Amino acid sequence: AVWNAIAQPTGFICLNAVIHEGNRLAAIGLMFPLAGFWLLWEAVRRTLQIRTFGDIHLRMDPFPASIGGEAGGTVDLPIHFSSGNVFAVFLCCEQVIKHRDGCRKELIWQESGRAASTLGPAGTRIAFRVAVPATEPPSGDSHLWTLRITAELPGLDLDRSFVIPVIRAQTPRTSRLNVPLPPDLMPCD
DSSP states (O other), X not given: OHHHHHHHHHHHHHHHHHHHHOOGGGXXXXXXXXXXXHHHHHHHHHHHHHXXXXXXXXXXXXXXXXXXXXXXXXXXXXXXXXXXXXXXXXXXXXXXXXXXXXXXXXXXXXXXXXXXEEEETTEEEEEEEEEOOTTSOOSSSSEEEEEEEEEOOSSSOEEEEXXXXXXXXXXXXOOOOOOOOOGGGSOOO
């Protein structure tokens, strides 16, 4: 709201300068209102997701995930179960690079997969398993592991991320969940 309160008048001033004064450089100022509209769209979309799905909790199995093992778990969603809903899971490791102006994240590894959905107590239960490579570093101040679950659902798409702990254990931990592959990922005969 603050960004748009500042950016919209700036956009009109820049648009006037481009049209009436022929100042092409002023067109750069039109990016601010466009960024404001994008921020407004994202705020509305995120608010609708929170209202629709509520506070989603991730139950990990194993907890914590381990290097060379697996990251797995379940998520319960308050939506009507449909076997046609396809959920995608992404596990990524990012390196946190700190500098005097702040910090930035750099993706160093990512794996994607699908999750199995079943009828759950709240509507739909999503279960997933993703292998964690033995070559990546564990969670810490300089490395962040994130699990993202997405789905194109009727009415509103799901897009949630969870920061998860990943440790280096003596024996790699695997999930006890029985997550079957969807039919389109089954091996062909």
